Amino acid sequence: MKNLxxxxxxxxxxxxxxQKQNNAVTIQxxxxxxxxxxxxxxxKIxxxxRTDAGVHALGLCVSFKTSTKVPMEKLPLALNSVLPHDIAVVSAAEADMDFHARFSAKGKKYIYKIHSRAARSPIHRGFAWHVPRRLDFEAMQEAAAHFxxxxxxxxxxxxGGSENTSIRTIHSAELIKSGDILELHISGDGFLYNMVRIIAGTLVYVGLGKIEPQEIPDIISSGDRTRAGKTAPPEGLFLSEVYY
Structure with missing residues (x-):
């Protein structure tokens, strides 16, 4: 028996x-x-x-115990040969027996993509939140730093979240611009239910002039969900990396 x-x-x-469901198709x-x-x-995997419906992943980690004799270097290719085209195993390795994909994690990085242009994009559809207005990128950058x-x-x-505490540490939060695409890159020791999507929605409100960058610390300290922006849609969210 080994832990993969x-x-x-x-x-x-x-x-x-x-997460696996009885009446729905899931990644698990x-x-x-x-x-x-x-x-x-x-x-048991x-x-x-546990990414939500419509959310993407670039580096989600899973662990499970198995007695398989398939060599590690061949396992990704073997699994990918039977997985759907939109799911891929990037790498496989043997881990310590006490390694747990969830409980051993020390932090995560997410990317949220926003498409800021009047015309919708068939190319970015499903991979970015289309906001049909120009956003104030500098104001959004200033606001992001406050997180x-x-x-x-x-x-x-x-x-609906099951967290025991709402206290989290954000290590970095920055906006990157490439043409009409704005990307929020945010990393921390953990994130609450929909936290990244709400932060992204709040930054869009900043970009639209509905919230001033300097208001962010007060919104955080208030604990009042109604003062933050809307929950951004799932299609712009990518789990980028998990740190161990």
Whole structure:
């Protein structure tokens, strides 16, 4: 028996999120089917994140215990041969027996993409939030910097989460611009339910002039969800990396 660690990349558009459901197609369900086809086993899979419907991943980590004899260097190719075209195993490695994709994680990085242009884009559809107006990029940059540090992020979470505390530490938050695409790159020790999407929605409100950059510290300290921006749609969100 060994403990394996896989890194997954996927397009979440067609799926009802990561977590397996009885009446919906999910990333976890497809991965379990693929593992069973290749190894003959149906192990319990642990994920670093339970991404929502429509959310994408560039580096989601999963772990599971198996007795498979398939060599590690061949396992990604074998799994990818039976996985759908929009899910791929990027790498596979043997981990310590006590490694757990979720509980061993020390932090995560997300990217949120915004398409700021009057005309919609067939190319970016499904991979960015289309905001049909020009946004004040400099104001959004200024606002993003205020999220860095250890704070109670109660104003930036949706109801329904199972977290024991709303206190999180954001290590970095920056905006990057490439043509009509704005990208929020944000990393921290953990994130609350919909936290990144609410931060992205708040930054868009800043870009539209609905919220001033200097208001962000007061919104954070208030703990009042109604003072922050809307929850940005899922299609712009990418789980970029998990840190261990």
């Amino acid at each position: 660690r896989l890194i997954l990349e996927y397009r979440g558009t067609r799926y009802a999120g990561w 369900g497809k991965l379990e089917e693929a593992i069973e086809k290749i190894t003959g086993e149906r192990p 642990y994920s670093s994140s 860095v540090g250890k704070h109670d992020f109660s104003a930036f979470k949706s109801t």
